[in-house]
Amino acid sequence: MSTYHPLSEAQAIEYARRIPQLFQPGSDLASQEIGDGNLNLVFRITEAATGKSIILKQALPYAKVVGESWPLTLDRARIESEALIIEEGLVPELVPHVYAYDADLALTVMEDLSDHVIMRRGLIEGNQYPLFAEHIGRFLAHTLFFTSDLGKNQQEKKIQLGRFINPELCKITEDLIFDDPYRDAETNNIEATIRDAAEQLWADKELLLEVAILRNKFLTQAQALLHGDLHTGSIFIKPDSTKVIDPEFAYYGPMGFDIGAVLANLLLNFAAQEGWSKDEESRSAYRAYLTQTIKDVWTNFEENFRALWNENGVDRVFTAPGFQDYYMTNLLRDTVGFAGAKMVRRVVGLAHVADIDKIEDVAARERAQRMALTIGTASIRANRQVTTIDELIAIATRAAERGFVL
């Protein structure tokens, strides 16, 4: 098994059996491939006698998206595994445990989180997660602070950066988030009902300038080791636990890109309430829950981050009066800008979100898409001016109150 080949279910069992101290010798193991087959094989191995289970995640040497297939580096399995291990060192309670990593097979053996649900599904079902904001705020604060020049030895940070140069997966982001949605690209996935709104995007010079500025930050600003794809589909959740998974897009980039991804996906669900809420009252209530969560995510993040900085800052010069405030304001601005970019691409770009796409009522889906675009573009336009998280919430609330004509 020392050269790469995609595992069969039987081979996955054999592999799992060889990991020390996991299963009883000779015990009865069942294997099930539960991945969506786009990028990875995902095997759940269960021990019949104990009910104990683990996940084997194996990278495939190609990506399948909307029928297309293109080759993709297996090195992303190393990046994912190393990022998970770094995250586990910082916030062990918020990521799956990694039992083993096999470079040859591009295979990570990790904790099974089947008792959690994917957060995107949880939100679509209308669930509320009162602990989420504290959890994800802590995740963001610890992973971003301790991998940055604020909280990590600055020479070690440079060397770590070198292990997370991730050209192929960054390229996906650069194309699908920071380019294609802003032109009439073949990869885009635009419903005929909102074609006019997409065309307005492409002609909006003020917006295109802000997108260029955000793209440039994504390309050049090596602030911290990002998760790189922190949407609600990368979060496993249950009422008392939050687990961030799938950091294969990890690289050194602008912190606001991760924070913005979380907020964008909450706002996409906010817009999607056009289709999911039973009535106006429950819609308002769920939206209020989401905006409160957005506020709490930022507040928890900021409080944690400032506290870590004050207690564990490694850089004397960065204690200059005013610098922390300056830094946090810029972080908020980046967050709002990247949140906007993440929303726009989920409406007109290649990969949409189930929150909106699964709305069957065509008119409600169109309203949700236009609202998401309105919030997204307004966030992008506002990004270099905002000074509080309330301004992002106001953008969303206004879009919901006044309609969503782009």
Add this chain to the structure above:
Amino acid sequence: MSTYHPLSEAQAIEYARRIPQLFQPGSDLASQEIGDGNLNLVFRITEAATGKSIILKQALPYAKVVGESWPLTLDRARIESEALIIEEGLVPELVPHVYAYDADLALTVMEDLSDHVIMRRGLIEGNQYPLFAEHIGRFLAHTLFFTSDLGKNQQEKKIQLGRFINPELCKITEDLIFDDPYRDAETNNIEATIRDAAEQLWADKELLLEVAILRNKFLTQAQALLHGDLHTGSIFIKPDSTKVIDPEFAYYGPMGFDIGAVLANLLLNFAAQEGWSKDEESRSAYRAYLTQTIKDVWTNFEENFRALWNENGVDRVFTAPGFQDYYMTNLLRDTVGFAGAKMVRRVVGLAHVADIDKIEDVAARERAQRMALTIGTASIRANRQVTTIDELIAIATRAAERGFVL
């Protein structure tokens, strides 16, 4: 010779003899070690019969500065050699040709530039170099543009960045430029006559905030492959030729750091005219030459850079209206800020410049130091507001006209 050892003059000859197509077989070669012995051995090998000569530059495994010695990676020889080769690919007329690089010996064999002088010495001697601004503007524009996300394949840029992670030499800059001068550090080298001015620096909150912002950019902004140490001691010059040498500090950082280094060293010489000019008239004349050169360096850089961008830009999104202007304004601001930081450290930090330190008249030297500090701190304070290069020149001119009380 396959393991590292410092070469003797005789060994340097033997080494040179083995390089193909350089010298006649069996010809008479002379070797002279001409380095200052701080960081490197530098051998000039001359062929008696033809007068042909080359340079062998070998990194030493330690650095000696002001009597101290600390270990230093030999990998800097690889970085220097690879950076020179990249620069030669872009502006062959502006760097020494590299004949060979030997990783084991940390040795670069390159063109001898003995017909040039070190520019710092040329300026101290009062020479003028009318072609310099065009040359260095072109060097900066080409090397910065074509290694950045503006002009280089963006995935290849990431991989190239990985080859120029340079923790040890970056650490020297981080300490000596962006930290020690702004506190009462042991490494500082402050003349008693200006102690009061240094103490004012350390208490200047507005200044310390700007220094923190600049330091953060140096740590995180991976815009382009910098030379990293582009002062007038890294430039060989004669009236019709400019050659940039010694890129061992090369790494991916903010472009303004290289441009600012050039301008800072012209401004240090501007201040040093307190000691060198014979009379007020010649002082004014030479300062006018220097400020004109500063303006021309920036203008040449900007014109070249914009033209390269318009003709060779690789990024569609960056053609958004207004983005190029936004980018150039930020570049100018960074340039002014880094120029200021480079000046301050040359007055109160560890390593000074001969332009000022060689002034024998104590009062004139003090005036030069105070003027350099005045220009440097004013540049740092102004950096996030400036919109034209004339503002930097006005800072210098004002300091010369009104005196230089800090």
